[in-house]
Amino acid sequence: MQQPPYRFIDHTADIGITVYGESLEQLFINAARGMVALMINGPAPVTRTRKHTIHCAAVDKEMLLTDWLQELLYRFYDKHLIPGTYGTCTITPSDNNTQTVQLVATLSMSSVNPDTIKPVQEIKAVTHHNLSIEQKDRYVTATIIFDV
Amino acid sequence: MTGYTYVTKIDDFRFEIPRKGAMNVPGKIFASEKILPQIVHEQAAAQVQNVAMLPGIVGYSLAMPDIHWGYGFPIGGVGAFREDTGVISPGGIGYDISCGVRLYRTHVPMKQYENRIDEILQLLFAAVPSGVGSTGRLKLSKKDMVNVLTTGAQWAVSQGYGTAEDIPCIEDKGYMKEADPDTISQRARERGLNQLGTLGSGNHFLEIQEVTDIYDERIASIFGVFHGQMVIMVHTGSRGLGYQVCDDFIRVMVEASRRYQIKLPDRQLACAPIRSPEGKRYFGAMAAATNFARANRQIIGGWVQETMIRVLKISPKDLGMQLVYDVSHNIGKMEEHVIDGKKHTVCVHRKGATRAFPPGHRELPDVYQTTGQPVIVPGSMGTASYLMAGTEQALSETFGSTCHGAGRVLSRSAAKRKVRGQEIKQQLHQRNILVYTDSYSGLAEEAPMAYKDVDDVVDICHQAGISKKVCRMKPRGVIKG
Numbered sequence: 001m002q003q004p005p006y007r008f009i010d011h012t013a014d015i016g017i018t019v020y021g022e023s024l025e026q027l028f029i030n031a032a033r034g035m036v037a038l039m040i041n042g043p044a045p046v047t048r049t050r051k052h053t054i055h056c057a058a059v060d061k062e063m064l065l066t067d068w069l070q071e072l073l074y075r076f077y078d079k080h081l082i083p084g085t086y087g088t089c090t091i092t093p094s095d096n097n098t099q100t101v102q103l104v105a106t107l108s109m110s111s112v113n114p115d116t117i118k119p120v121q122e123i124k125a126v127t128h129h130n131l132s133i134e135q136k137d138r139y140v141t142a143t144i145i146f147d148v
Numbered sequence: 149m150t151g152y153t154y155v156t157k158i159d160d161f162r163f164e165i166p167r168k169g170a171m172n173v174p175g176k177i178f179a180s181e182k183i184l185p186q187i188v189h190e191q192a193a194a195q196v197q198n199v200a201m202l203p204g205i206v207g208y209s210l211a212m213p214d215i216h217w218g219y220g221f222p223i224g225g226v227g228a229f230r231e232d233t234g235v236i237s238p239g240g241i242g243y244d245i246s247c248g249v250r251l252y253r254t255h256v257p258m259k260q261y262e263n264r265i266d267e268i269l270q271l272l273f274a275a276v277p278s279g280v281g282s283t284g285r286l287k288l289s290k291k292d293m294v295n296v297l298t299t300g301a302q303w304a305v306s307q308g309y310g311t312a313e314d315i316p317c318i319e320d321k322g323y324m325k326e327a328d329p330d331t332i333s334q335r336a337r338e339r340g341l342n343q344l345g346t347l348g349s350g351n352h353f354l355e356i357q358e359v360t361d362i363y364d365e366r367i368a369s370i371f372g373v374f375h376g377q378m379v380i381m382v383h384t385g386s387r388g389l390g391y392q393v394c395d396d397f398i399r400v401m402v403e404a405s406r407r408y409q410i411k412l413p414d415r416q417l418a419c420a421p422i423r424s425p426e427g428k429r430y431f432g433a434m435a436a437a438t439n440f441a442r443a444n445r446q447i448i449g450g451w452v453q454e455t456m457i458r459v460l461k462i463s464p465k466d467l468g469m470q471l472v473y474d475v476s477h478n479i480g481k482m483e484e485h486v487i488d489g490k491k492h493t494v495c496v497h498r499k500g501a502t503r504a505f506p507p508g509h510r511e512l513p514d515v516y517q518t519t520g521q522p523v524i525v526p527g528s529m530g531t532a533s534y535l536m537a538g539t540e541q542a543l544s545e546t547f548g549s550t551c552h553g554a555g556r557v558l559s560r561s562a563a564k565r566k567v568r569g570q571e572i573k574q575q576l577h578q579r580n581i582l583v584y585t586d587s588y589s590g591l592a593e594e595a596p597m598a599y600k601d602v603d604d605v606v607d608i609c610h611q612a613g614i615s616k617k618v619c620r621m622k623p624r625g626v627i628k629g
Contacts, residue, residue, distance in 0.1 A: 008561065010559035010561055010562055011217065011559055014219070014560070015559075015560055015561065058399075059402060059403055059406075062415070063399065063402060066395075067399075070395055074335065074339070077339070077388065078338055078339055078388075098403065114283075119280045120280075120587075120589055121280065121589075121590075122280040122348070122349040122350065124243050124244065124350075124388075124391040125243045125391045125394065125395050126395075127219040127243075127416055128219070128220075128239075128398055128402070128415040128416045128418070129218075129219030129220060129414065129415070129416045130219075130414060130415070130416075131415060145219055147219070147242075147243045147244075147391070148350055148560070
């Protein structure tokens with residue numbers, strides 16, 4: 001069965017998405033798209049657009065997913081940057097003793113004016129609640145709850 | 149019996165989840181037959197069981213009647229862990245560290261200015277930054293930030309926000325001494341730098357309220373409240389700084405849980421022994437974030453007072469705006485409690501629960517020694533709020549804890565499907581409640597129907613004896629974050 005990249009789900013106090021990807025990397029990109037869709041309604045007026053590279057490393061792929069999304073949240077709220085086009089995304093084992101998996105992603109990010117862009121929702125954090133990345137049929141899937 | 153296989157009735161307001169399987173202690177939910185089905189249906193009761201599985205927990209894994217599904221701990225959850233054998237968990241305190249509430253009394257009867265609420269709200273809306281991503285009016289230096297993290301509300305007073313008279317009426321006299329600014333990451337400091345003095349969004353608010361019912365005249369008199377009085381309530385927390393601290397330390401704790409071989413029923417319950425380096429670092433960071441939140445509320449209170457004086461053209465003495473109390477409802481505290489007849493130091497995690505110490509407790513200021521600690525319980529937007537007092541029953545049964553609010557029953561998206569923000573604003577206006585907000589979508593999410601009836605929640609706590617009703621307040625003007 002064809003799955004969309006993400007679905008919004010109900011949670012009593014907060015909000016969440018169930019994400020699907022044909023690969024782990026695709027899951028990560030779709031999770032980012034879903035999170036941004038929760039925050040911003042429709043196209044945002046942007047100024048300068050540049051290519052960015054994001055590196056993350058974590059003890060497992062679930063932590064890596066939250067780190068990746070948290071990095072995008074930080075760039076949005078504190079640097080006023082929103083993701084545009086996603087380029088490459090590679091997830092590989094890490095050389096580090098304590099971090100077992102790493103991500104390198106390239107994407108375009110655009111500057112937004114915080115006075116003119118009004119996010120629909122303030123996402124405070126990406127929670128780890130029941131977070132588990134699983135293979136279901138031909139999709140990799142995860143459900144992510146965001147604290148709002 | 150309750151009709152649920154794993155929840156048994158103790159009495160009309162107490163329900164037990166018997167200890168079984170990996171649970172170290174039983175669970176206890178303060179509720180009624182009316183609200184119990186919701187609690188069980190949305191799996192909040194299952195989260196009470198999960199907390200009971202953590203090492204070193206003592207007594208019961210507790211849930212207040214405003215309990216609802218959270219992540220890790222339920223919202224409305226309380227768990228106490230022995231200092232020597234127990235764990236500390238950022239998930240048991242929450243992302244919005246020291247989210248809390250403060251209540252100010254005034255000398256002014258509401259009816260004296262009720263035709264000027266719109267005017268007051270307009271100016272308050274301009275004076276206090278609110279809404280998604282709100283940034284503050286303050287310019288903090290790095291040295292200022294260290295002082296904020298170390299001395300919290302006391303720093304704010306030293307900068308002219310409020311007065312020294314406020315300090316005894318703030319939990320911990322305005323700051324936690326255990327704060328360690330060195331544990332706060334650079335990113336957390338960056339996030340907090342331009343958010344000090346902001347309300348934020350979600351369920352944060354600033355309300356002008358009217359006291360409509362007095363239940364205990366003696367305590368009300370000592371708290372300084374009277375029937376028909378204008379009071380002001382502020383609800384906010386540690387903003388982006390606190391969220392980042394929690395996130396930073398969940399990462400640490402996930403690794404620590406593996407190292408200390410702690411089995412987690414939910415990753416959000418990641419933890420470390422209280423006495424471990426990780427546990428101590430988190431406690432120091434949490435305390436620093438708490439101080440930030442207390443400074444935040446103190447600053448907002450200062451701006452509210454300035455604005456009220458300016459718009460009403462009234463002297464500070466005639467306004468008489470004084471702090472009743474400031475208390476956190478997402479926090480971890482090292483406290484001494486009697487367990488099985490012996491005193492133990494425990495780390496009490498309150499996640500969506502309020503401390504409620506009884507009369508005579510040494511942590512309370514002199515003025516409240518005969519009343520017990522003021523407990524401020526905000527209702528959902530547009531419904532009542534309550535001022536309560538702490539009790540001996542709370543100290544002996546819930547580690548001195550009680551509810552913190554109404555508790556959600558509907559998800560945000562479900563609320564938005566049922567009602568539009570403009571409709572809510574009109575409905576409230578018809579009930580003489582004015583609302584200012586940046587976000588109609590956010591208003592819909594906070595619709596009263598999305599929450600339990602706060603009267604029910606407060607009644608359960610009162611009837612169970614874990615806090616005592618003092619007075620009820622009705623909102624007249626709301627600034628919703």
